[in-house]
Amino acid sequence: MKLNKIEHVFFDLDHTLWDFDKNSSLTFLEIFKKWNISLKLEEFMEVYIKVNLKYWELYRDNRVSKEILRYGRLKDSFDSLKYTTSDDVIYGLSKDYIDFLPRNKHLLDGTLEILQYLKRKYKLHIITNGFEEVQRKKMATSGIAEFFHTITTSEEAGVKKPHLLIFKIALEKAGATAINSVMIGDNYEADILGSEKYGLQSIYFDYYRSSEISDIRQIQTLKDLVKFL
Known part of the structure; x- marks a missing residue:
């Protein structure tokens, strides 16, 4: 009607x-190569999409800051996949993700x-x-x-x-x-x-x-x- x-x-x-999902995948493909992250993109994205949604709900409810969202969604995704890396790498990935993401246009x-x-x-x-x-x-x-x-x-x-x-x-x-x-x-x-x-x-x-x-x-x-x- x-x-x-x-x-x-x-x-x-x-x-x-x-x-968002397609552009995000392309961004991670690019920055994982830059930072030598040895994870299969499909496996990472399956986890990340759910974790990211959880953090956005927390952010929407003012329960986490922008900075915690950007770090936490990556750290929790890596932890879920039992992939170990340093905080410096996570912060670097987080910054590059924000810089690279809007370059994709799907x-x-x-x-x-x-x-x-x-x-x-x-x-x-x-x-x-x-x-x-x-x-x-x-x-x-x-x-x-x-x-x-x-x-x-x-x-x-x-x-x-x-x-x-x-x-x-x-x-x-x-x-x-x-x-x-x-x-x-x-x-x-x-x-x-x-x-x-x-x-x-x-x-x-x-x-x-x-x-x-x-x-x-x-x-x-x-x-x-x-x-x-």
């Missing part, structure tokens, strides 16, 4: 438009097509919990920055989704209201519950196709947005 009276579409970035299937489709009718915006210095580079490198009127990051807002203040700041920047806006994202708690609590409508992107929630608007591919917008 089409959403009515929508003028502004707010997107999350990672796992919603920007292919988008999820259908990203450019759906943005082209939506921009004809709506003003498009980004709300992201990602780091300020990285997210804007990702968007520029991948060629999607031009589609968006505003970008609101958690570092700019001083709080992270699902905190209501980040949605307030994003809507004010966009000149939008909750009534004429919709939020699209892959994190049910941060993107969907947070935005709806502030009064926006939402569309849940079931990125990993694991949702057991049935009473919300949801998509499994970006092209499915045409059902609602």
Whole structure:
């Protein structure tokens, strides 16, 4: 069912438009060679994706700092794989990861097509919990920055989704209201519950196709947005 009276579409970035898993894998492939890390990339990524998600949840809840997140997700992944290396190497990998990651530019299937489709009718915006210095580079490198009127990051807002203040700041920047806006994202708690609590409508992107929630608007591919917008 089409959403009515929508003028502004707010997107999350990672796992919603920007292919975080693929770009992250390519980054680790590059920096593992630089630092002579002798792990199979597939085995590492299987562990890292889960550990990284855990740390982002902790970061979102203000239970770890940015620095602890960057170090801890690598240290815990190595420990899980019983791979021993020094803290100096981990800190070096952590820095290189942030530097190298936004150089990769893979988008999820259908990203450019759906943005082209939506921009004809709506003003498009980004709300992201990602780091300020990285997210804007990702968007520029991948060629999607031009589609968006505003970008609101958690570092700019001083709080992270699902905190209501980040949605307030994003809507004010966009000149939008909750009534004429919709939020699209892959994190049910941060993107969907947070935005709806502030009064926006939402569309849940079931990125990993694991949702057991049935009473919300949801998509499994970006092209499915045409059902609602």
